[in-house]
Amino acid sequence: MIRKFFFGFSKPxxxxxxxxxxxxxxxxxxxxxxxxxxxxxxxxKPVVEVGERVKTGQFIAQLPDRTGVHATVTGIVESIGPxxxxxxxxxxxxxxxxxxxxxxxxxxxxxxLEEAGREELIGVLAELxxxxxxxxxxxxxxxxxxxxxxxxxxxVDEEPPISVQRRFLTEFGxxxxxxxxxxxxxxxxEARIVVAVPEEMKDRAEALLExxxxxxxxxxPAQTNRALLVSRVVGERVGYVCAPxxxxxxxxxxxxxxxxGRCLRMGKPRTNKLVTVWGPGLQRPKTVKxxxxxxxxxxxxxxxxxxxxxxxxxxxxPLMGYAQPDLDAPITRETDGVTVIPSNEVVPFSDxxxxxxxxxxxxxxxxxxxxxxxxxxxxxxxxxxxxxGSGACVECGLCxxxxxxxxxxxxxxxxxxxxxxxxxxxxxxxxxx
Amino acid sequence: xxxxxxxxxxxxxxxxGSHVYRIMAGYVAALMPAAVWGCVHYGMPAVRxxxxxxxxxxxxxxxxxxFLGRDQTIHDGSALVQGLLMGMMLPANTPxxxxxxxxxxxxFIGKQLFGGIGCYxxxxxxxxxxxxxxxxxxxxxxxxxxVDLTLKGPVLEPLAALKSYxxxxxxxxxxxxxxxGLQTGGIGTGAVGLLALGGIFLMARGDxxxxxxxxxxxxxxxxxxxxxxxxxxxxxxxxxxxxxGTTVFGAFFLASDYTTTPVYPLPRLIYGFGTGVLxxxxxxLGAYPDGTVFGILILxxxxxxxxxxxxxxxxxxxxRSGWRGCSPHQVRSSRSPHM
Ligand code: SF4
Ligand code: SF4
Numbered sequence: 001m002i003r004k005f006f007f008g009f010s011k012p013x014x015x016x017x018x019x020x021x022x023x024x025x026x027x028x029x030x031x032x033x034x035x036x037x038x039x040x041x042x043x044x045k046p047v048v049e050v051g052e053r054v055k056t057g058q059f060i061a062q063l064p065d066r067t068g069v070h071a072t073v074t075g076i077v078e079s080i081g082p083x084x085x086x087x088x089x090x091x092x093x094x095x096x097x098x099x100x101x102x103x104x105x106x107x108x109x110x111x112x113l114e115e116a117g118r119e120e121l122i123g124v125l126a127e128l129x130x131x132x133x134x135x136x137x138x139x140x141x142x143x144x145x146x147x148x149x150x151x152x153x154x155x156v157d158e159e160p161p162i163s164v165q166r167r168f169l170t171e172f173g174x175x176x177x178x179x180x181x182x183x184x185x186x187x188x189x190e191a192r193i194v195v196a197v198p199e200e201m202k203d204r205a206e207a208l209l210e211x212x213x214x215x216x217x218x219x220x221p222a223q224t225n226r227a228l229l230v231s232r233v234v235g236e237r238v239g240y241v242c243a244p245x246x247x248x249x250x251x252x253x254x255x256x257x258x259x260x261g262r263c264l265r266m267g268k269p270r271t272n273k274l275v276t277v278w279g280p281g282l283q284r285p286k287t288v289k290x291x292x293x294x295x296x297x298x299x300x301x302x303x304x305x306x307x308x309x310x311x312x313x314x315x316x317x318p319l320m321g322y323a324q325p326d327l328d329a330p331i332t333r334e335t336d337g338v339t340v341i342p343s344n345e346v347v348p349f350s351d352x353x354x355x356x357x358x359x360x361x362x363x364x365x366x367x368x369x370x371x372x373x374x375x376x377x378x379x380x381x382x383x384x385x386x387x388x389g390s391g392a393c394v395e396c397g398l399c400x401x402x403x404x405x406x407x408x409x410x411x412x413x414x415x416x417x418x419x420x421x422x423x424x425x426x427x428x429x430x431x432x433x
Numbered sequence: 434x435x436x437x438x439x440x441x442x443x444x445x446x447x448x449x450g451s452h453v454y455r456i457m458a459g460y461v462a463a464l465m466p467a468a469v470w471g472c473v474h475y476g477m478p479a480v481r482x483x484x485x486x487x488x489x490x491x492x493x494x495x496x497x498x499x500f501l502g503r504d505q506t507i508h509d510g511s512a513l514v515q516g517l518l519m520g521m522m523l524p525a526n527t528p529x530x531x532x533x534x535x536x537x538x539x540x541f542i543g544k545q546l547f548g549g550i551g552c553y554x555x556x557x558x559x560x561x562x563x564x565x566x567x568x569x570x571x572x573x574x575x576x577x578x579x580v581d582l583t584l585k586g587p588v589l590e591p592l593a594a595l596k597s598y599x600x601x602x603x604x605x606x607x608x609x610x611x612x613x614g615l616q617t618g619g620i621g622t623g624a625v626g627l628l629a630l631g632g633i634f635l636m637a638r639g640d641x642x643x644x645x646x647x648x649x650x651x652x653x654x655x656x657x658x659x660x661x662x663x664x665x666x667x668x669x670x671x672x673x674x675x676x677x678g679t680t681v682f683g684a685f686f687l688a689s690d691y692t693t694t695p696v697y698p699l700p701r702l703i704y705g706f707g708t709g710v711l712x713x714x715x716x717x718l719g720a721y722p723d724g725t726v727f728g729i730l731i732l733x734x735x736x737x738x739x740x741x742x743x744x745x746x747x748x749x750x751x752x753r754s755g756w757r758g759c760s761p762h763q764v765r766s767s768r769s770p771h772m
Binding site (some may be wrong): 088297307316321327339342391405 | 437438439440441442443444445446447448450451452453454455549550552605623642679691692693694695696697705734743744745747
């Protein structure tokens with residue numbers, strides 16, 4: 001998995017068996033589960049009830065700003081209740097039991113899309129379920145923060161073997177080009193639009209996209225890390241900015257905006273997601289098109305990937321992905337990849353001491369002295385750990401990937417940061433009393 | 434459908450397969466040619482010394498961990514390698530009790546007192562050896578210790594000869610002979626050519642840092658050349674200093690010990706170069722014929738200091754207030770609400 005040059009120069013490069021061209025559409029799942037809240041945001045309000053029959057594309061839940069969630073199959077609403085997102089946080093979900101083939105709600109394509117004004121675009125997008133960071137005039141007063149001056153479009157994949165975003169430069173290039181024109185109309189002429197592309201596709205991207213900056217990015221996971229990429233574009237570290245647009249920067253994935261553009265033209269809400277699947281039983285990583293909310297077990301069984309007890313099913317790539325507790329976990333808009341690691345290939349972490357070999361330090365893209373910070377966190381010196389820079393960690397996972405002592409270094413970083421914040425808050429409270 | 438129970442854990446979910454014992458296995462493999470050569474050169478006494486050193490080091494490690502109530506660490510192989518290193522530095526006819534005392538000092542005082550692998554401030558092999566050589570100097574130097582061995586080649590250690598008779602002795606030790614290992618000294622430190630091959634093997638595997646080892650040799654070469662140019666009649670040249678004594682052994686196997694070596698590129702160069710220079714200073718100006726042991730020990734002391742020369746963390750690594758448990762994974766998915 002790792003390529004080492006002579007004299008121990010080791011930058012991890014993860015090799016895999018090439019991209020597979022073409023995207024296969026998988027059969028419809030029996031059931032879909034749709035998240036009704038996203039992270040910290042206010043939950044959507046369901047507008048349907050349990051037992052009601054919904055059609056594909058029907059509006060099922062709503063936010064105050066008119067955006068919402070749409071059904072992705074036709075069937076009976078089975079339950080509305082708590083579920084989990086990919087990070088394991090509890091959220092509200094809605095599941096639909098499919099009872100027939102797709103019955104579509106009538107689509108309402110916009111005529112003369114090219115001439116549609118900014119307001120109209122934003123409005124129709126919202127109706128189709130795409131909450132754009134640009135608010136129509138009537139809502140403008142309510143949104144906080146500076147106006148958006150930089151739009152970052154990520155057409156690179158977070159880590160191998162995922163090949164989803166890059167396909168929007170090749171197979172679905174037209175969609176992306178179209179949508180970027182739409183973004184230009186909404187963002188205004190002065191806004192900076194930066195498209196990050198894999199370096200080998202630079203020429204193609206420049207030919208395809210007009211009026212944008214093209215940023216070539218290497219293939220190593222350290223370079224494709226989202227937080228680092230955005231920092232690179234903006235020129236300053238943006239690590240801990242949560243609310244999109246709150247610092248004038250919005251980040252889109254190429255897939256999201258390409259789908260938005262296509263849906264806008266066809267007047268249908270988005271129901272699909274591209275996912276790269278990689279696991280035992282597959283010759284090469286395979287990219288497939290599934291309905292949003294499809295349980296991961298359905299995807300894996302359609303492709304013939306065997307999963308047994310004790311294996312890890314990961315949303316995302318093997319370095320940064322999130323292991324899922326069961327095969328019902330649904331594919332969401334954030335799920336670019338599904339990686340299955342058989343239990344016999346899982347390398348357990350150990351609590352062995354750091355031998356100070358420095359390999360972690362060599363690979364850390366943000367130059368954290370991981371060897372020291374790891375030890376500080378291990379022995380509870382959180383202040384020290386943070387003062388040495390643990391707060392800059394982007395959780396790329398490279399340090400733990402190369403550590404010969406197999407220390408859980410990413411966990412140590414998180415642990416130190418979390419404990420530090422908690423203690424800061426506690427002492428602030430005490431002072432207040 | 435029967436229920437599949439998946440395992441849940443935080444990433445990364447894969448590993449490059451490296452392990453401490455693999456590094457240690459690399460050391461053993463790299464040391465083997467020179468050790469075997471030493472056994473051929475000195476005969477059965479050398480075999481006895483090496484086995485006793487390795488065996489007692491491993492036993493001491495096991496006892497120390499048990500005595501201190503910590504998890505067992507024999508399986509990581511570090512005690513084995515340290516025992517081997519210690520054995521290779523000793524003369525072939527070292528008394529058995531001296532070997533056992535040496536490995537005891539190495540493991541208990543040099544290593545486990547500080548917490549074992551990864552925690553010791555000074556290279557334990559050198560601690561053990563230094564205590565022995567200060568306490569029983571005659572036992573560890575050639576004059577006395579090698580009396581009862583039959584040897585091919587000059588009987589005197591090249592560096593001791595240099596100290597006593599000046600650089601003219603270099604003629605008695607042609608570089609090729611030194612390279613082939615026809616010199617008296619520790620069991621495994623003489624076969625310079627084989628040690629260098631082992632070192633290159635380790636560097637190619639990435640198990641030791643080339644920055645440390647090569648800058649070490651460079652330091653020796655530069656310092657020795659300067660002395661030689663200033664006064665050729667008093668000081669030997671660079672080739673002699675590199676090939677004689679424990680220089681190459683030290684460069685590849687002692688100075689490169691991870692725990693006592695800086696981790697950043699520039700500090701590694703400084704550390705290696707500094708050690709090399711210091712060794713020549715001790716040899717040329719100090720009382721000891723071979724300065725490798727004390728040279729490395731002194732630079733070990735400075736390694737945390739040298740390691741402070743490091744790149745600053747991107748963005749200063751400051752946790753801003755308002756971080757509030759928002760971790761990078763949210764940045765990673767910080768797309769506009771759900772476009
Ligand atoms: S410390 Fe954080 S940023 Fe650095 S390599 Fe480890 S996971 Fe990546
Ligand atoms: S890679 Fe592991 S053993 Fe090596 S310095 Fe980093 S934390 Fe320590």
